[in-house]
Amino acid sequence: MRPAQDLPTLPATxxxxxxxxxxxxxxxxxxxxxxxxxxxxxxxxxxxxxxxEKKRFLDSxxxxxxxxxxxxxxxxxxxxxxxxxxxxxxxxxxxxxxxSAQR
Amino acid sequence: MSRDFPGRRLYEALSRTLDPTxxxxxxxPTFADLHYEVQRAGAHRWQRWLSYLRCYVALSxxxxxxxxxxxxxxxxxxxxxxxxVLGAGSxxxxxxxxxxxxPIQLLPFFVMAVVTPLVLRSLKRGRTYKxxxxxxxxxxxxxxxxLVIYLPQLGRVPWWVALRGLAILGACIAFAAALIAAVxxxxxxxxxxxxxxxxxxxxTGACVFALAAGGTRFWFARGPMNILLNMAASAYSGFILPxxxxxxxxPLFSRCIGR
Numbered sequence: 001m002r003p004a005q006d007l008p009t010l011p012a013t014x015x016x017x018x019x020x021x022x023x024x025x026x027x028x029x030x031x032x033x034x035x036x037x038x039x040x041x042x043x044x045x046x047x048x049x050x051x052x053e054k055k056r057f058l059d060s061x062x063x064x065x066x067x068x069x070x071x072x073x074x075x076x077x078x079x080x081x082x083x084x085x086x087x088x089x090x091x092x093x094x095x096x097x098x099x100s101a102q103r
Numbered sequence: 104m105s106r107d108f109p110g111r112r113l114y115e116a117l118s119r120t121l122d123p124t125x126x127x128x129x130x131x132p133t134f135a136d137l138h139y140e141v142q143r144a145g146a147h148r149w150q151r152w153l154s155y156l157r158c159y160v161a162l163s164x165x166x167x168x169x170x171x172x173x174x175x176x177x178x179x180x181x182x183x184x185x186x187x188v189l190g191a192g193s194x195x196x197x198x199x200x201x202x203x204x205x206p207i208q209l210l211p212f213f214v215m216a217v218v219t220p221l222v223l224r225s226l227k228r229g230r231t232y233k234x235x236x237x238x239x240x241x242x243x244x245x246x247x248x249x250l251v252i253y254l255p256q257l258g259r260v261p262w263w264v265a266l267r268g269l270a271i272l273g274a275c276i277a278f279a280a281a282l283i284a285a286v287x288x289x290x291x292x293x294x295x296x297x298x299x300x301x302x303x304x305x306x307t308g309a310c311v312f313a314l315a316a317g318g319t320r321f322w323f324a325r326g327p328m329n330i331l332l333n334m335a336a337s338a339y340s341g342f343i344l345p346x347x348x349x350x351x352x353x354p355l356f357s358r359c360i361g362r
Contacts, residue, residue: 042160
């Protein structure tokens with residue numbers, strides 16, 4: 001059976017981001033890097049987040065302006081319903097595979 | 104948003120050069136993090152510098168590993184840098200070894216004249232006439248670097264002679280780049296002429312080799328100016344034949360002959 005070509009994939013980095021976002025709600029990119037304990041890098045986290053937005057796993061919006069803040073506004077990232085479902089599906093698959101391997 | 108902020112010039116430069124979606128999704132959040140950290144650092148100078156450093160490292164990582172540069176441009180940039188370094192290295196090697204026979208002095212240029220169009224042709228994206236001209240000019244300028252460094256060290260050559268040689272070479276490089284671009288540039292669809300590109304490029308290279316090696320060795324004395332003149336002559340003469348054949352599709356030549 002051929003795998004469906006248009007199904008979005010869920011690599012380990014994207015899974016980690018989804019797990020962090022599902023656990024903590026809305027987060028900034030820098031917060032994700034700090035919370036990942038070195039597994040996410042500052043240089044590539046926004047590239048990954050952008051890719052996940054294209055897959056519709058995530059949604060982002062500009063953070064409300066902070067009085068006295070300088071420069072550009074930061075972006076807040078939150079998981080979409082599709083992202084949560086993809087993570088749940090991955091968790092179920094992992095459990096099933098672990099269960100099959102133990103038999 | 105305040106008008107002046109840390110890293111504003113770099114941000115504006117990147118905003119002008121990169122794709123707007125990349126700017127919005129990658130560059131802007133990275134700079135927003137920088138601003139947040141700079142503000143958090145307050146009066147601690149070293150912490151501010153550390154924030155800058157982290158931002159620049161993050162951007163470098165994004166460019167190097169994150170595929171931020173559009174597809175097609177990255178292989179082209181890599182190819183231009185690689186070919187340029189290869190050409191400059193071989194030029195330097197020939198000059199450093201002080202190899203006298205003119206054909207061997209010409210060898211790096213001959214090799215690059217053959218290799219460059221083939222490599223540029225093999226890259227599937229970003230093949231426009233202007234793009235190829237720009238790539239060829241960059242590679243030629245890379246190849247000029249050893250000459251620029253090497254020539255002033257030769258006490259025997261007066262500076263105006265070296266300058267004149269470099270000026271001629273610069274002009275020839277621009278001309279040769281236009282001609283190489285005409286050879287390497289591949290129009291799409293029905294406009295594409297029917298010929299074997301590799302064969303034509305080899306033929307061109309052979310013409311370069313024969314004309315420049317024979318002509319310059321006969322007319323000019325040995326020495327660094329010989330190298331310059333060899334390169335200039337080969338650049339000038341070597342690409343006329345294929346460009347003439349391509350004149351119906353090349354914008355440069357179609358304008359020249361009024362088609």
